[in-house]
Amino acid sequence: xxxxxxxxxxxxxxxxxxxxxxxxxxxxxxxxxxxxxxxxxxxxxxxxxxxxxxxxxxxxxxxxxxxxxxxxxxxxxxxxxxxxxxxxxxxxxxxxxxxxxxxxxxxxxxxxxxxxxxxxxxxxxxxxxxxxxxxxxxxxxxxxxxxxxxxxxxxxxxxxxxxxxxxxxxxxxxxxxxxxxxxxxxxxxxxxxxxxxxxxxxxxxxxxxxxxxxxxxxxxxxxxxxxxxxxxxxxxxxxxxxxxxxxxxxxxxxxxxxxxx
Amino acid sequence: xxxxxxxxxxxxxxxxxxxxxxxxxxxxxxxxxxxxxxxxxxxxxxxxxxxxxxxxxxxxxxxxxxxxxxxxxxxxxxxxxxxxxxxxxxxxxxxxxxxxxxxxxxxxxxxxxxxxxxxxxxxxxxxxxxxxxxxxxxxxxxxxxxxxxxxxxxxxxxxxxxxxxxxxxxxxxxxxxxxxxxxxxxxxxxxxxxxxxxxxxxxxxxxxxxxxxxxxxxxxxxxxxxxxxxxxxxxxxxxxxxxxxxxxxxxxxxxxxxxxx
Amino acid sequence: xxxxxxxxxxxxxxxxxxxxxxxxxxxxxxxxxxxxxxxxxxxxxxxxxxxxxxxxxxxxxxxxxxxxxxxxxxxxxxxxxxxxxxxxxxxxxxxxxxxxxxxxxxxxxxxxxxxxxxxxxxxxxxxxxxxxxxxxxxxxxxxxxxxxxxxxxxxxxxxxxxxxxxxxxxxxxxxxxxxxxxxxxxxxxxxxxxxxxxxxxxxxxxxxxxxxxxxxxxxxxxxxxxxxxxxxxxxxxxxxxxxxxxxxxxxxxxxxxxxxx
Numbered sequence: 001x002x003x004x005x006x007x008x009x010x011x012x013x014x015x016x017x018x019x020x021x022x023x024x025x026x027x028x029x030x031x032x033x034x035x036x037x038x039x040x041x042x043x044x045x046x047x048x049x050x051x052x053x054x055x056x057x058x059x060x061x062x063x064x065x066x067x068x069x070x071x072x073x074x075x076x077x078x079x080x081x082x083x084x085x086x087x088x089x090x091x092x093x094x095x096x097x098x099x100x101x102x103x104x105x106x107x108x109x110x111x112x113x114x115x116x117x118x119x120x121x122x123x124x125x126x127x128x129x130x131x132x133x134x135x136x137x138x139x140x141x142x143x144x145x146x147x148x149x150x151x152x153x154x155x156x157x158x159x160x161x162x163x164x165x166x167x168x169x170x171x172x173x174x175x176x177x178x179x180x181x182x183x184x185x186x187x188x189x190x191x192x193x194x195x196x197x198x199x200x201x202x203x204x205x206x207x208x209x210x211x212x213x214x215x216x217x218x219x220x221x222x223x224x225x226x227x228x229x230x231x232x233x234x235x236x237x238x239x240x241x242x243x244x245x246x247x248x249x250x251x252x253x254x255x256x257x258x259x260x261x
Numbered sequence: 262x263x264x265x266x267x268x269x270x271x272x273x274x275x276x277x278x279x280x281x282x283x284x285x286x287x288x289x290x291x292x293x294x295x296x297x298x299x300x301x302x303x304x305x306x307x308x309x310x311x312x313x314x315x316x317x318x319x320x321x322x323x324x325x326x327x328x329x330x331x332x333x334x335x336x337x338x339x340x341x342x343x344x345x346x347x348x349x350x351x352x353x354x355x356x357x358x359x360x361x362x363x364x365x366x367x368x369x370x371x372x373x374x375x376x377x378x379x380x381x382x383x384x385x386x387x388x389x390x391x392x393x394x395x396x397x398x399x400x401x402x403x404x405x406x407x408x409x410x411x412x413x414x415x416x417x418x419x420x421x422x423x424x425x426x427x428x429x430x431x432x433x434x435x436x437x438x439x440x441x442x443x444x445x446x447x448x449x450x451x452x453x454x455x456x457x458x459x460x461x462x463x464x465x466x467x468x469x470x471x472x473x474x475x476x477x478x479x480x481x482x483x484x485x486x487x488x489x490x491x492x493x494x495x496x497x498x499x500x501x502x503x504x505x506x507x508x509x510x511x512x513x514x515x516x517x518x519x520x521x522x
Numbered sequence: 523x524x525x526x527x528x529x530x531x532x533x534x535x536x537x538x539x540x541x542x543x544x545x546x547x548x549x550x551x552x553x554x555x556x557x558x559x560x561x562x563x564x565x566x567x568x569x570x571x572x573x574x575x576x577x578x579x580x581x582x583x584x585x586x587x588x589x590x591x592x593x594x595x596x597x598x599x600x601x602x603x604x605x606x607x608x609x610x611x612x613x614x615x616x617x618x619x620x621x622x623x624x625x626x627x628x629x630x631x632x633x634x635x636x637x638x639x640x641x642x643x644x645x646x647x648x649x650x651x652x653x654x655x656x657x658x659x660x661x662x663x664x665x666x667x668x669x670x671x672x673x674x675x676x677x678x679x680x681x682x683x684x685x686x687x688x689x690x691x692x693x694x695x696x697x698x699x700x701x702x703x704x705x706x707x708x709x710x711x712x713x714x715x716x717x718x719x720x721x722x723x724x725x726x727x728x729x730x731x732x733x734x735x736x737x738x739x740x741x742x743x744x745x746x747x748x749x750x751x752x753x754x755x756x757x758x759x760x761x762x763x764x765x766x767x768x769x770x771x772x773x774x775x776x777x778x779x780x781x782x783x
Contacts (some may be wrong), residue, residue, distance in 0.1 A: 145733060210434075
């Protein structure tokens with residue numbers, strides 16, 4: 001059984017969905033853009049996660065990327081365009097909606113990090129219960145280099161999951177993490193050969209999905225509950241900080257440098 | 262100086278207690294049942310911990326199991342019987358009382374994991390300040406396989422102590438953890454030879470017990486205080502989830518499969 | 523550019539400050555006392571951190587010790603004298619002021635642990651975002667041996683940063699941690715040759731300080747915010763416990779033994 005969803009009319013869907021053995025594989029599908037998040041991908045992935053949460057046939061979700069990247073994070077070109085086109089009403093916040101959906105996702109979420117991850121391509125691992133990472137993948141969250149600050153509650157979840165100093169290397173120093181360091185810091189379970197990472201994650205998910213949905217959801221929910229308030233509060237503070245820093249001289253200079261490369 | 266307590270009249274006590282050098286060793290003593298917790302063992306171990314907490318001569322407690330197992334967790338046969346015999350009044354909750362006693366135990370608690378641990382035999386390590394584990398021991402919390410959900414605040418304490426992904430392997434995937442993995446994930450300090458684990462734990466405890474009781478209790482209390490509210494809240498949520506799942510079709514099918522083995 | 527501050531009139535300053543590349547190096551400078559904290563050093567280091575926080579030219583601070591020690595912690599001789607000289611008014615609390623300043627320090631804080639650290643010389647690492655440690659350094663927080671209890675919110679921050687059992691070894695057992703164990707437990711990033719630790723820390727800080735101040739402060743602030751309340755509450759509880767234990771028979775006996783060595 002296989003299905004596609006979240007496509008735009010007349011175009012290739014930006015998120016692919018495929019089901020087997022109570023496991024749904026969601027594939028970010030903008031390979032020519034390294035699966036960078038534009039508004040459409042933010043919205044489509046949030047939609048896809050909500051659909052997976054609501055579907056009783058789905059017990060476990062695997063998240064991966066099409067092509068050679070996991071995801072390059074926010075599409076900086078698109079961010080500029082969105083800001084220009086936006087009217088005077090309350091801004092739509094597709095990035096925030098995806099983060100909210102992912103942070104409270106009620107079923108086990110398994111990442112198959114098939115290649116490079118930048119920004120949300122790194123911080124989204126803070127929402128995943130299990131991650132497998134390709135040997136050649138490397139991850140980076142260059143918030144300070146861009147004159148910005150963390151997102152996706154990573155300023156809480158990274159210290160919790162990686163330890164403070166590893167989190168500081170990721171978020172303050174904006175260092176590249178190679179696959180082994182991602183595992184050593186606790187954000188992934190295993191380094192896999194590049195061509196085996198998805199298969200390994202899906203096999204793991206299928207084994208997990210032999211358990212009853214009620215138990216999987218109760219257990220995941222209990223694990224989330226203990227941290228739910230602080231995750232929500234942290235994301236609210238992050239949103240405020242980003243609003244303050246976006247468009248600041250340091251941010252504009254960094255974007256300028258990025259575009260002129 | 263040695264003493265026994267918590268026995269039933271005319272039978273071997275289900276918890277043995279032995280004192281030396283301000284260290285009390287508590288031994289779960291149903292070796293023919295792999296020290297599985299029936300109501301009597303739940304109650305006796307809670308009693309024994311309360312007595313140790315109240316005794317000024319006791320500075321440190323070591324917890325271990327008689328025979329080849331640490332503890333096989335809740336005795337599933339006994340759970341069924343208890344549910345059948347129970348009247349319409351409020352249910353006694355010896356398991357809850359033991360967890361409450363252990364989660365707030367005011368003195369250092371050292372585990373000597375002498376053999377296999379299942380369910381609470383794994384999750385009780387979330388309450389221990391130090392653990393030593395026998396080379397041949399292995400631990401598992403098969404909540405999802407039984408159609409159930411976590412207990413002993415492990416849905417908070419395991420992510421805190423093991424990291425999120427290791428906790429998810431333990432609680433969501435219900436994997437077996439061998440002794441080395443228990444150490445690598447932060448739930449125990451050291452793998453010991455099977456015949457040396459108790460001796461090692463007792464020697465460590467005796468060294469610890471050279472410190473003044475007031476300082477040991479103040480320090481342990483401060484470490485607990487920071488997490489006390491969330492531990493209590495988590496256990497309350499776990500109790501609700503277990504009440505909802507117990508007797509569910511998935512749970513009954515799993516128990517049926519267990520009994521027909 | 524170099525400057526000195528926080529000196530006493532007519533004497534060598536107890537904290538040295540030196541700036542380069544937006545990095546301020548603060549050096550605890552009582553080398554003949556192994557940089558033990560007397561009231562003057564507590565106050566001078568708090569002053570120096572406040573000045574660094576307020577100076578827009580400073581983006582990152584490095585903390586180290588002069589001579590062969592990092593810091594031997596509270597100067598036990600001075601503690602006795604302060605208690606004797608103190609009148610009936612509210613006690614000044616220079617140790618508390620330093621801890622408050624360090625726990626909320628709004629810019630990245632890098633430790634260059636150049637040698638032995640005792641008490642606050644260990645627990646202050648709970649406030650540092652990055653630490654580099656000399657190969658021959660070793661750290662110990664002998665609170666229980668002194669009849670005392672933890673400080674510097676270490677009863678919360680050590681379990682968070684090191685895992686529970688490593689924290690218990692540090693705080694309950696008062697064990698010595700050698701440099702490698704400090705790294706393995708997550709309190710430092712890297713063991714360095716003794717003569718390279720400061721240079722390594724400063725180079726790391728200089729790289730970090732190429733980022734814009736606003737982003738570094740926003741990110742550090744977000745990381746602190748998630749834990750701010752519990753850190754403050756924990757230090758308040760620690761202060762109460764220390765007030766109760768200071769002067770207790772166990773504490774007096776330990777101090778007596780210390781002075782007669």
